[in-house]
Amino acid sequence: MAATEQKPRIFSGIQPTGRKTLGNYSGGFRQYAQTQETGDGFFCIVDLHSLSVEYDPAELRRSTLDLAALLFATGLDAERSTVFCQSHVTAHAEAAWLLSAVTSYGQLGRMTQFKEKAAAHEFVSAALFTYPVLMAGDILLYQTDFVPVGDDQRQHLELARDVAQRFNHRYGETFRVPEAIIPEIGGRIMDLQEPADKMSTTLSSEQGAVYIADPPDVIRKKFKTAVTDSEREIRYAPREKPGVSNLLEIMSVATGESIKALEQRFVGAGYGDLKDAVGESVVELLSPIRERFEALRADERELQRLLSVGAEKARRASEPTLDLMYDRMGFATSEAGRFFGAARPRGL
Ligand code: TYM
Numbered sequence: 001m002a003a004t005e006q007k008p009r010i011f012s013g014i015q016p017t018g019r020k021t022l023g024n025y026s027g028g029f030r031q032y033a034q035t036q037e038t039g040d041g042f043f044c045i046v047d048l049h050s051l052s053v054e055y056d057p058a059e060l061r062r063s064t065l066d067l068a069a070l071l072f073a074t075g076l077d078a079e080r081s082t083v084f085c086q087s088h089v090t091a092h093a094e095a096a097w098l099l100s101a102v103t104s105y106g107q108l109g110r111m112t113q114f115k116e117k118a119a120a121h122e123f124v125s126a127a128l129f130t131y132p133v134l135m136a137g138d139i140l141l142y143q144t145d146f147v148p149v150g151d152d153q154r155q156h157l158e159l160a161r162d163v164a165q166r167f168n169h170r171y172g173e174t175f176r177v178p179e180a181i182i183p184e185i186g187g188r189i190m191d192l193q194e195p196a197d198k199m200s201t202t203l204s205s206e207q208g209a210v211y212i213a214d215p216p217d218v219i220r221k222k223f224k225t226a227v228t229d230s231e232r233e234i235r236y237a238p239r240e241k242p243g244v245s246n247l248l249e250i251m252s253v254a255t256g257e258s259i260k261a262l263e264q265r266f267v268g269a270g271y272g273d274l275k276d277a278v279g280e281s282v283v284e285l286l287s288p289i290r291e292r293f294e295a296l297r298a299d300e301r302e303l304q305r306l307l308s309v310g311a312e313k314a315r316r317a318s319e320p321t322l323d324l325m326y327d328r329m330g331f332a333t334s335e336a337g338r339f340f341g342a343a344r345p346r347g348l
Helices: 002-006 022-036 057-073 091-100 105-109 112-120 126-140 151-171 216-224 242-255 259-265 271-297 300-328
Strands: 009-014 040-045 082-085 146-148 179-181
Touching: 009 022, 009 126, 022 040, 022 057, 022 146, 022 151, 022 242, 022 271, 040 057, 040 300, 057 082, 057 271, 057 300, 082 300, 091 126, 091 300, 105 126, 105 151, 112 126, 112 151, 126 151, 146 151, 151 179, 151 300, 216 271, 242 259, 242 271, 271 300
Parallel strands: 009 040, 009 146, 040 082, 146 179
Antiparallel strands: none
């Protein structure tokens, strides 16, 4: 017990629907596997989030299992980390309702992702609007210290921190206030065709986004046609040279080399050389992942078994905090001893 208590608690979530991109790898999967080495990791397939925009119910089950396979293929270890599905742990839906009492309507309306997605869809669901509350609950239920995410989740993390602080202030100390971990390089992978925009499953064009499932030739071609600029110099300057800088960041993510080392390597080289090299490095990065993914996804029963082991661990870990929330908010217990029935939340 004492040994796990000392490790920082890590939590992150990722949506099962939509094709996973190189951006998801860089801000998501890559960081999950890294942070698992140092902390007690909880990684959640946020299937409840997927309903916030139109989706196909017939595909949700398969995409949930596929995402589980991809999480394991990119390095999560089911023994060391808790990998689970949000809908399997009802505390998440309950926490979202309770926390909506301490979330400001105005702040939700200022969420960039809400505004972007609302503009892109004809039907704007209430779920799309309240989604950051569900996300805050995901994180806070586990008394999380660190949340590894990409830069696009920064604002949602700020909101989760505000919600935790407001709850603590109003009802008494209940939650740890989490911190985001956003990589300096690769925290925001940009669209290859529109380097001013984020690489995105929903908003990028087919040529602008690289998908983890893309075959090697498709990947090479996407990099060959990537947008750069009219200069010739290969240097890292995100504002002046967004396309070239994005390529350098991608190569740094794929090979682990620093941006400086890459700039030196490409002194005197042309943009064509850079694009070919980046494409090749991404092919090398993704090919073994794709192979592991194909092998893992074939065994549905094993994936289901692993997810149910994860769900059990997640239920046990989140229950004390949910109990404490109800208690602090003044609810009458329905069963004697419900509150603190299991254990006190971690760290309290
Ligand atoms: P989602 O599913 O859209 O994305 C999963 C992760 O991928 C990162 N990401 C990127 N990183 C770098 N460059 C990009 N172009 C790029 N595109 C996506 C995202 O930042 C994210 O880390 N709301 C979240 C899921 C969520 C969550 C949570 C995350 C739900 N509950 C609790 C953390 C903690 C989302 O929709 O991520």
